[in-house]
Amino acid sequence: MSMPNSLLMDFTTPDLDRRFSGLDRLYGAGAWQSISQHHVVVAGIGGVGSWCAEALARSGIGHLTLVDLDHIAESNINRQVHALGSTLGASKVAVMAARVRDINPACQITEVDDFVDAGNIQSILADHPPGVLIDCTDQVPAKIAMILQARTSAWPMLCCGGAGGKTDPLSLRAGDLSEAAHDALLGRIRQTLRQQHGYPKGGATGGKPRQRVPRMKVQCLWFEQPVRLPEAWTAAAPQGLSCAGYGSSVTVTATMGLAAANWALERCLAG
Template sequence: MDSEPDIARRFGGVSRLYGAAGLTKLQAAHICVIGIGGVGSWAAEAVARNAVGRVTLIDLDNIAESNVNRQLHAVDGAFGKAKVTAMAERIRLINPNVNVIGIEDFVTAENVSELLDKQFNGVIDCVDDAKAKAAIAAFCQSNKIPLVMTGAAGGR
């Protein structure tokens, strides 16, 4: 096995789907995934598998054994680990060239402007708190950042 991954081979399917220019844009993009749980872990992995070059993960929670049924990073050896740390490790296994930033915090109406970067190319909101969702949406709208908002009830 080669020590250096063949990035062109690894992401050739992305290039065939979006074209070489599309792949280049994805590799230059910075996407933020907020909430790395049952929806966010899958969203973050999809972002990684599409060759996005820079990924910011935001979540304060740790992985619990009860997360196994719905969260990609919930596997033996990861229980108790910060969700952003475990997901960052997994993303780097998919794309060793990715720049992953992990922020261990919960986004709130009070800290949204401190945690979110106005230069994000896109934000994926996977939180289950209505006030946080509203703050994220307002921030993204006022800064003209594309937003994908998911719905979740967090077991409630």
């Protein structure tokens, strides 16, 4: 039996106040309207970045820039929110953008169908007023390029460490790059920044041990847990630092992605 027209709800026009009113009840009146005025760039729309973008969309972010050149593969389904049987082979950026529009039609979306590198990061950020940059990539050169660009710009940045080979989501830590432990990806970045880009070094100075390792002023997330190697690697050299090489779990990638989104939201709400 069909319902009278007077009882049918109108879902054709989104009620944004109703969709995001939970944020106002949590953070205070006007919170989601404040968030809606901010811009976040998410670089790397994979196991961590897809969950980060999803959380930002569900928090009413006003402008999202999504950066990735990759396409969805069947091996992504165990850990990436946009990876479904129906999206296999599609652009990660395009599929994520469609999800965001379905969640928050008012969100402005910039799709960058490219990998981040030293040659394009300045132009990616230069097209917009300063916002927040979330690095969810798993390649050292891309992460270095973003860190260096963020240092010379007004963009607060969060660098996400490796999620592959990790099993304990409760081991997630946040802090300065100088403090990160049990993360080979962040370890390589730290070494490169110190050796090639003048970032402060740890260890001894002037023949005397440092009382405290100097901060590098690069905010990071990492899982402080020894990596679990695949059995096939016990007799061979590791194949890489990404989830494509290590084993992976959605409980870990999603935890880091949601924490990264929260970091961005805190900065949006702070001003």
